Amino acid sequence: MSIIKIETLKKEEYDSYGLSKEKLKGMLKKILLIRYFEEKVEELFLVKGLLIGPAHLCFGGEASAVGIISALNEEDIILSNHRGHGHALAKGIPPKNVMAELFGKITGTCKGLSGSMHVCIDINKGALYSSAIVASNIPIAVGVGYALKIMNDNRIVACFFGDGGTNTGAFHEGLNMASILKVPVIFVCENNQYGMSIPISYALAAKSIAERVYYGYGIKTYVVDGMDVLATYKAAKLAIEYTRKEKKPSFIEAIMYRLKGHGVYDKAEYRPKEEAEEWWEKDPVKLFSERMINENIISEKELKEINENIKKEIEEAIDFSLRSDIFPFDELYKLVYSGEY
């Protein structure tokens, strides 16, 4: 066993990885939906001033969200983090509920009580929890995985976090425990190169995150180009197969780039302009769209239609949010506990 580097899928491999034309179109729709959703959210914050609060947009993270979640079964469970809009949409949470949560409305995924950092909670969709505390979802995912294991439940858990989380205690304690208890959890590190303003090249004492995990905790580890949706899909398929069969954790380091700032208000002036420009060349949305056209999976016309439909859906989501009520304040006391005391 060694750290496994995953290359992108070749067209002739699509079938063996379960990628039908329909499946690929579905993934393309998701990736476009996420991008357009985030562009619109940015506008709602910065131009229209309709949204406030923290929002960590996932420009650059679309490929890992869609690639990895598309490789899971629908009933599999994910745990997300503060940068979870893409995970939520990829897992099939309706955009109107995600949007309503950003607006703090009762129709949001958390009834408007939790906001952007927790939009990815919808237990009916297998989106179990979103932690805004960096890497804190890791030990929780270990418990979820252990529950599945002792229930002989064939589902698995995918736990998303960023590179910044890999220096926390929760990461190390959680991975160690995952490894010794042999839980069916896939840990997905979206290494977008920055923990807020601090580059991982500065913050990480180890040679790489993957080495830290593989040599530190003996967990099967895959490294993949996180800007390439088909590569992340392939890595996830292999990790899922291993984890489901062996009932052991696996780890994916998706190497990618946070194409914009940490939060919606962050202009990311701390990073070299050329660096960002270079990574924009690998924009996952652009690359995947072009590839699907070049490979005749989709036509220009279809793509245009998809984009129009998405725009319409997002406008409706905004209308829906604006029309929705807020949760009644006096009722909040009833949500503190599930019982009455």
Place this chain on the structure above:
Amino acid sequence: MRELSYAEALREAIREEMLKNPKVIIFGEDIGKYGGAYKVTKGLLEEFGPERVIDTPISEAAIVGFGIGLAIMGFKPIAEIMYMDFIPIAIEQILNHAAKMHFMSGGQLKVPLIIRTQYSLGRAHGSQHSQFFPSWFMNIPGLLVALPSTPYDAKGLLKTAIRLEDPVLFIECCLLYHRLKGPVPEEEYTIPFGKADIKREGKDLTIVAISRMVHEALIAAEKLSEEGINVEVIDPRTLNPFDKETIINSVKKTGRLIIASDDHKRAGVSSEIAAIIAEEAIDYLDAPIIRVCSPDIPIPFSPQLEKKFMRSNEDIIFAAKKILGEI
């Protein structure tokens, strides 16, 4: 009635609930083969196997996070954090996740997690192995806090905790584990959260006492009764929910309140209880409230110094005489 030690009563509660409910899982440091640092879980690994009795690495944050994960999947996890002093390592998981998930998810998630821990004051364990800070947790909406003072309460409250669907911090007292025995019925019983227990009835003054100090208060009450002073001793048993009515009713009767607790005086449990009475029952007080709590210094190791640090029935008697205007 048969008598059990405080530790035996706790073990019996866990064992009975594990027999009844296969979703009850216990885990923590040294709780398996070793039987727990204070032997509360002794024998459970042999009886229930390693799938339900899990020895964990020294990883307090992961222990609590692991329990949260199990809880939201419908299990009934009981985590043991060996010393209360180690709870701060896991406090992020308790504060930000366990206590808030039900609210934050708009009611989608339930966290029926129990975190058992104990404080070792009085055993010369020094500043980092003796601490008691229950007020921190009273300050967290979403978290229930229980502190039994007798074997009877320990069993009844723990069984209730195991059947609730919300997170509970269950704070035990190390000095009581093996030194205190008391009646525990053989038949099934539970004790509701939020119901204070009047450990002794009286009419001259009210002492609200927490955990170990309940016993010091009872000794003080006995000694004071020889001087004709009739003391009521109330044990809140749970700090959240908190039964203020029983205390207010007692103060209405006695007009005087002493609060006795092993935690530090500043911003402690006693501060909150005093504030509640000042806010809601000040008209019934005939004298200022007196608090008998630990000094605001770290706990010294030297057994002689630790003895001076700890409040005792003598401190309570002194406070009682002061509040009655006899000093």
